[in-house]
Amino acid sequence: MEVHMAQPLTDDLGFLLSRASGQVVRATNAALAEHGLRVRSYSVLVLACEAAKGLSQRELATALALDPSQVVLLVDELVAAGLVERQAAESDRRTRLVVPTAEGCRVREAAGEAATAAVEAPLGLLGDSERDRLRDMLTRICTATA
Amino acid sequence: MEVHMAQPLTDDLGFLLSRASGQVVRATNAALAEHGLRVRSYSVLVLACEAAKGLSQRELATALALDPSQVVLLVDELVAAGLVERQAAESDRRTRLVVPTAEGCRVREAAGEAATAAVEAPLGLLGDSERDRLRDMLTRICTATA
DNA sequence: TATTGTTATACTCTATAACTATA
DNA sequence: TATAGTTATAGAGTATAACAATA
Numbered sequence: 564m565e566v567h568m569a570q571p572l573t574d575d576l577g578f579l580l581s582r583a584s585g586q587v588v589r590a591t592n593a594a595l596a597e598h599g600l601r602v603r604s605y606s607v608l609v610l611a612c613e614a615a616k617g618l619s620q621r622e623l624a625t626a627l628a629l630d631p632s633q634v635v636l637l638v639d640e641l642v643a644a645g646l647v648e649r650q651a652a653e654s655d656r657r658t659r660l661v662v663p664t665a666e667g668c669r670v671r672e673a674a675g676e677a678a679t680a681a682v683e684a685p686l687g688l689l690g691d692s693e694r695d696r697l698r699d700m701l702t703r704i705c706t707a708t709a
Numbered sequence: 710m711e712v713h714m715a716q717p718l719t720d721d722l723g724f725l726l727s728r729a730s731g732q733v734v735r736a737t738n739a740a741l742a743e744h745g746l747r748v749r750s751y752s753v754l755v756l757a758c759e760a761a762k763g764l765s766q767r768e769l770a771t772a773l774a775l776d777p778s779q780v781v782l783l784v785d786e787l788v789a790a791g792l793v794e795r796q797a798a799e800s801d802r803r804t805r806l807v808v809p810t811a812e813g814c815r816v817r818e819a820a821g822e823a824a825t826a827a828v829e830a831p832l833g834l835l836g837d838s839e840r841d842r843l844r845d846m847l848t849r850i851c852t853a854t855a
Numbered sequence: 856t857a858t859t860g861t862t863a864t865a866c867t868c869t870a871t872a873a874c875t876a877t878a
Numbered sequence: 879t880a881t882a883g884t885t886a887t888a889g890a891g892t893a894t895a896a897c898a899a900t901a
Binding site: 579580581588609697 | 716721723734736818834844850
Binding site for chain 4: 620631635656
């Protein structure tokens with residue numbers, strides 16, 4: 564018979580993960596607010612800017628691990644703000660490519676810098692090599708299941 | 710003038726953190742469901758079980774980084790499920806101590822094991838020493854700001 | 856006056872189901 | 879029949895404000 568010493572909540576990786584995530588998301592949202600963005604809409608904009616020829620909403624959904632129906636709303640928001648456009652795809656009339664406008668690219672740059680700066684508050688105590696290790700571990704967690 | 714090479718989204722620690730957190734929370738919620746709990750109510754129960762003499766709701770709010778008004782609802786839930794009780798504090802008639810019932814302690818045990826097992830899916834690729842490092846880094850992120 | 860707990864409200868995020876138009 | 883996008887809805891999480899009882 565094994566003795567189970569219940570682990571304190573402050574040692575629970577799930578608890579720490581969600582709390583740290585909350586901190587960082589909160590700080591990032593605050594920084595993105597002046598650019599009219601939040602974390603999720605910002606993520607869509609970043610991906611659209613990364614892809615040279617735009618991305619389909621389906622690709623965005625997969626990349627962000629979001630349901631396609633959520634991507635619709637986020638893209639709607641960005642379109643309304645004039646940061647991206649929906650373009651008809653040549654090969655398949657069902658798919659609509661999300662491509663950034665010139666303004667979208669500018670905002671993405673400025674918002675990116677603001678977000679990077681804001682995240683220094685919670686992440687300031689971590690050195691560069693620690694951040695690399697953290698990034699590596701988080702990436703493995705994300706890919707472990709889906 | 711400095712050249713800013715915009716960082717890809719998949720390297721963004723904030724993005725990775727919130728995505729990894731989502732994975733773990735989802736897996737944990739699924740495991741806790743059969744015990745009638747979710748991550749937040751489970752956290753309250755764990756803290757109540759940890760403290761020998763119970764905790765005030767204010768202390769719970771601080772420990773969980775939640776607003777006191779949210780703690781009220783979570784405790785209501787646990788009371789309705791018969792897992793904790795609100796006891797009048799002797800020293801201060803304003804404060805109400807949250808103390809686990811015998812059933813609450815049993816459920817906390819079982820739920821804790823289920824949660825630990827469930828988290829192995831996303832965390833399985835991390836060794837023990839890596840988990841220690843991760844725990845350390847996340848703790849520093851959480852304490853950096855508040 | 857300050858603090859504990861409470862009620863209320865609004866907004867964001869998450870999760871599903873169902874529908875349309877194309878393929 | 880399968881896939882891309884869309885609409886709708888409900889539940890959970892987050893964020894504030896205001897209030898009563900007590901200190």
